[in-house]
Amino acid sequence: MLGAVAPLALATTQPTALVVDLDPGGPQYPSARSLRELVEEGPRAADLSPSRRGVAVLANGGIGTEDSREIVHLLLRGWPAVVLRLAPQAPDDVPAPIVPVRLLIPGRLFPPQGRGVYQPIAVAFGTRRRLETGGSLVLPVAPRRVIRALLEGSRPVASRWTTAWRRVWAAVW
Numbered sequence: 001m002l003g004a005v006a007p008l009a010l011a012t013t014q015p016t017a018l019v020v021d022l023d024p025g026g027p028q029y030p031s032a033r034s035l036r037e038l039v040e041e042g043p044r045a046a047d048l049s050p051s052r053r054g055v056a057v058l059a060n061g062g063i064g065t066e067d068s069r070e071i072v073h074l075l076l077r078g079w080p081a082v083v084l085r086l087a088p089q090a091p092d093d094v095p096a097p098i099v100p101v102r103l104l105i106p107g108r109l110f111p112p113q114g115r116g117v118y119q120p121i122a123v124a125f126g127t128r129r130r131l132e133t134g135g136s137l138v139l140p141v142a143p144r145r146v147i148r149a150l151l152e153g154s155r156p157v158a159s160r161w162t163t164a165w166r167r168v169w170a171a172v173w
Contacts, residue, residue: 001147002119003027006101007085008150011055013166014081018050020072021060022094023087030153034061038071049078055155065091081169097173104131104138112136117168137171139164 004027011017021029035058038047050056058075065072065087073095076082084096100116104127112118112131118138120128128138140160149156156162 001151002101002103003085004029005142005147005150006117006119007083008055008057009146009156009162009165010099010168011081011083012150012155012162013169014055016050016053016079017055017081017083018075018079019055019057019083019085020075021058021085022065022068022072022090023085024060024062024064025087026060026085029057029059031057031059034059034063035068035071036061036063039063039068043071043074048074050080065094069095099168099171099173135171137164137167 007019007021011019019029020035021027022035033047038058072084076095082096084094086094086098090098100114102113102116102118103110104112104118104120106120106122112127115135116137118131118136120138120141122141131138142161143159146156146159146161
């Protein structure tokens with residue numbers, strides 16, 4: 001679920017943003033057209049830049065990153081902010097910074113795995129300081145109402161959690 005919600009949360013911190021799902025096995029985001037349709041039919045001018053403020057989502061439709069590379073480059077040039085949702089085994093040459101988003105689970109069974117954005121499932125006091133010193137970002141615990149809003153396709157109410165995602169844009173990845 002974090003893999004589906006994180007790109008939406010990151011996009012909502014910008015006045016206008018596009019979420020592009022590059023994972024053919026990813027969530028079934030609702031969208032008027034899919035990335036596959038843009039590749040197969042060609043993009044319209046309206047697809048390549050925003051016509052209004054807010055968050056737009058481009059579902060995958062069953063196409064791989066390599067086959068959609070040209071369209072993704074056009075979208076990156078036309079939109080003020082783009083969040084690319086990647087497959088778990090993403091290629092190394094993605095045309096944008098890669099921000100790993102990981103669960104932060106208490107205890108020692110699942111230790112943190114390098115630099116990234118960590119979403120705790122419970123309050124993580126000592127771990128938070130250690131990760132942030134190493135260049136990672138640790139988000140507050142996510143409120144249920146915000147997660148529900150994102151999953152239902154609506155803009156969530158402001159919260160410490162949604163505000164914390166703004167720091168991701170400012171970090172160097």
